[in-house]
Amino acid sequence: MAEKLTTIAFDADDTLWHNEQFFRITQDRFFRLLADHADPDHLDQRLLEAERRNVGHYGFGIKGFMLSMIETAIEVTDSKVPASVIAEIIAAGQEMLRHPIELLPHAREAVEAAASRYRVLLITKGDLLDQERKLAQSGLGELFDGVEIVSDKTAPVYTRIFDGRAEGAARAMMVGNSMKSDVLPVIEAGGWGVYVPHGQTWALEHADPPEGHGRFREIPDLGALMPLLFEFE
Structure with missing residues (x-):
């Protein structure tokens, strides 16, 4: 790399x-x-x-x-x-x-494993109070080096976050289930976008994948994240 x-x-x-x-x-x-x-x-x-x-x-x-x-x-x-x-x-x-929070399969293991080798951030959009509630109930909060709750996810937003909390987007990866919010704008900002499909996705989050782009990856679930990251080491 x-x-x-x-x-x-x-x-x-x-x-x-x-x-x-x-x-x-x-x-x-x-x-x-x-x-x-x-x-x-x-x-x-x-x-x-x-x-x-x-x-x-x-x-x-x-x-x-x-x-x-x-x-x-x-x-x-x-x-x-x-x-x-x-x-x-x-x-x-x-x-x-x-409603109580229910973690998806491999979520805790993936965050814990990533945190043992990398700086880990949570970047989510939505209502501030509700997202804070969910993070607190998830039991994952202590694993993150930083949490960003934003009104929307765009390339400039990712650039600001990765410039402020990391060494820039080029050395950062975003992992998420939304092609529109978690993958495309991160790649536009110069980072890596990893798509983790979810069976149910809001219609307004649908977008075409950037097929063939060098900084795009797709994994079937979070259990496949660490094997992917080993390729970067």
């Missing part, structure tokens, strides 16, 4: 612990609440449109999801949605905010 790898950064949601499945469960509950007003496919489309419009206003995470569901409920019922339905949506969101 032209430059020795010194820093490994991990995404959090659906890379280290389960997250998207709880959004799917809540979304199905939302569909049932509004079943008399629209079919699930139509509601799914309208909700996704609302999330796409609102992410710039509310950011990523449960609170923005709740507000997008409420907005969609108002729109599809021509502003006639019962207050009881709004209350159910809020209750569903609050349940998500209280």
